[in-house]
Amino acid sequence: MTLPTGLQHGAWVLPDGRVRFSLWAPDAQRVELELGGGGRHDLARAADGWFSAEIPAIVGQTYRYRIDHDLLVADPASRDQAGGVEGESRVTDPSAYRWLHPNWRGRPWHEAVIYELHVGLCDGFSALQGRLEELAALGVTAIELMPLNAFPGRRNWGYDGVLPYAPSCAYGDPDTLRRLIDSAHGLGLMVIIDVVYNHFGPQGNYLGRYASAFFRADQQTPWGPAIDFRHPAVREFFIGNAQMWVREYRVDGLRIDAVHAIADNDFLRELAERARQAAEGRELHLILENENNQASLLQSPRGFDAQWNDDLHHCLHVLLTGEDEAYYVDYSHKPIEQLCRCLSEGFAFQGETDYRGIARGEPSAELTPQAFVAFLQNHDQVGNRALGERLTTLAHTDRLRAASALVLLSPMVPMLFMGEEWGEQQPFLFFTDYQGELARAVTDGRREEFRRFRRFSSPGAAAWIPDPNDYQTFVASRPHPERGDDAWRAHYRELLQVRQRWLTPHLPGSRALAAQPLGERALSAKWRLADGSLWRLDLNLGTDDIGVEPPGEDAQVLFCCGQGVAHYRHGWLGAAALVASLETA
Structure with missing residues (x-):
């Protein structure tokens, strides 16, 4: 399946002083380009629902699309927004940035020690750049940035983006992000971007108004109708996004969020293949989040490198905290046996029925240990808690130190969550910046979600759950390295030194006994x-x-x-x- 000749989502700078603007709008009768300072231009109808035109324009110029004389929208493939997600898009030239480390080829996967972080809580791209030396000195070899794409308002925990090509202007502009990545490479750090290809956020996405074929009426997800990857234009929209991160930002890896909500494995395999082609010989690492535990997606050398091992996390969490509600009930009866299965075979669930009555998982014992990312905490397992508690406030310190040693010294690929290495006790809460009715709906929905838990089941108890839209919820989630525990830092530094010296060089070809x-x-x-x-x-x-x-x-x-x-x-x-x-x- 291919697109009409020469068409790609977005605005592309041409060598003759013009820009090719293309929009897939199969439900529209007319599409006009409103160019900042340059008037209004009709886009010509092409095949299969496309509208396109080559128009004189310059880098930095703003633009929007007007659909059928009425609806004004940002370019869904905008690479930079002049304002919010509903404002004007901006023409960019990604090739203008001059890389300081153009010969960086990446690092092999077995050397990965991942550090997941939220750029907004680190005060943006520039401020984060100043922390890279500290992370490299700790023994981290890869930073994983939670989703960067543009979202409504000035703050969002990351998974409600609506313009996947545009880094949020709340964090900095595209070249500031490139400088961050460039600096990381200069320190030997890989950069992994978390991408969301299974849904769009609830505000600022107008695709359903002019490109309803983006969505399937016959499949629902927790976020609404499923994305319809059967359409070439839809596949290209997301594959093009992956290629953008690899080519234009020279990232070293992508973590694809919640692929269990993507019902098209052929799309996933095509995504992996073409993302690797875009890397042009550089190391590229592709990581899945997948509740379905599909070991088959991890078995091709041109497919995906690894999956977040939620099973291992859940076993350790139950052992450390004794919690046994929701999905933890699956791990509350024999957690040590299931943890042993994770360490020796990868997944705990390899076809067994879970607490929902669903059989999930595939046999995984033949996979290498590096096909699994191990962690004690991440954005999901902390941020999806009602009060966002970290393990430092839930578990005994000595047992937590022992569990962290298991994660960092296992032959699986280890991952830390920001602040873990200094014993951070501030929560990581779910936070957004919605207004009006949507804000109230998000707050009420969040509190209703947790009423099924014993702790919040009594009348009025759910009111203690922080309002996601309250600015103080965001402030309360800020990590505080200046308050960190030096004993924790020494613990993590020692573990990573042991890993680097004794384990990492001998991981390729290793196997569980x-x-x-x-x-x-x-x-x-x-x-x-x-x-x-x-x-x-x-x-x-x-x-x-x-x-x-x-x-x-x-x-x-x-x-x-x-x-x-x-x-x-x-x-x-x-x-x-x-x-x-x-x-x-």
């Missing part, structure tokens, strides 16, 4: 590394010492959290402990 429970809250897991050595992690999240198989005489104890090495060598694993050992071949 076994993971065995040692009681209700403890386990022992082993992996064979590429050089033939045996990597072993012993974890005890319980309150009592537990017996373990003593390490071999030649085994090196590389990290010991919560107890003495002698105790471990005598066959005992202390409470709230993790030990990492290496036995050479």
Whole structure:
């Protein structure tokens, strides 16, 4: 499936002083371009619902589309907005930026240590650029930026964007984002962008008015009608967005949000293939969020590298907090057995029926450990809580340290959530900046959502849930590194040094051997590394010492959290402990 010759979504600067403006508007009878300072121009109707024209214009000039003499809209493929999502778009020339590190080729996936962050809470692209050296010194090798695309208002937690091509002007302009990425590359840091291809936000999206074929009437998602990827123009809209991030911003990876809401696996595979082509020989890493645990999407070398391992998170969360509501009920009966399955096979759910009565997952034991991203916290698992609590306020400190050691020293790819490394206790709340009826609907809907939880089921209890549109909800979510705990920082720095020196060089070709429970809250897991050595992690999240198989005489104890090495060598694993050992071949 292809588009009419020469047409691409958006405004494209041509070498002759003109710009090609193209809009897919199959429901429209007439489309006009309103050019800032340049009058109004009709776009010619082309095949398959397209309207296009080549018009004299300059970089920086603003424009909007008028549909059928009435509806004024931003370019849905706008690369820069002069104002909000309902304001004017701006002509850009991505090729004008001069990269300081044009020879950066990226880093291999097995070296990834990911740090997920929200740019708005870091005060924008420029301020974040000033923090990169600190992250590189910690041992982070990749920053993952929560969605950057334009959204209504001045703040949004990231997943309500409506113009996926345009970085939010609340964070900075496109070249400021390029400078951030350029600086990251100069420090050896990869940059991964979180993209949302499964829905649009509720305000500022007018596609349904003039391009209703973007959506399917026969499939619903939690955000409304599903995107219809059967149409070539729709596929190209999202694939073109992925190609933009790779080509025009030289990003090192994309994390695709909630692909379980995308019912077209062929689209996903085409997206992966063409995004890799756009990288032109650079390393490109593609990561999925996928409740369906489709191991088949991770098996092609030209497909997706890894998936966020929610199963592993849920097991650890239950063990650390004892929570057992909603999806945690699936992990509340035998969490240590399920955690062992995650460490040895990848997914806990590989076709079993979950709490909703839905069979989900595919066999994953044949996948490499690096096909899974491991984490204790992320934007979903914190921000989707009613009060946005972090684990530092929910779990015992010693057990949390041991669990963090498991995540960072597992052969899976580890991910930290901003502030985790200094023991941040400020919440990460769901925040938006809607007005009027929509603001009230979002606030009421948020509070209604949590009434099914015991904590908020009594009359009036849900009123304690912060209003997403209150500016103070955003302020309360700001991390505070100046208040951070140096003991936490030392803990994470030591773990990442151990990982970098002893584990990372031997990860390609590594494989899981076994993971065995040692009681209700403890386990022992082993992996064979590429050089033939045996990597072993012993974890005890319980309150009592537990017996373990003593390490071999030649085994090196590389990290010991919560107890003495002698105790471990005598066959005992202390409470709230993790030990990492290496036995050479």
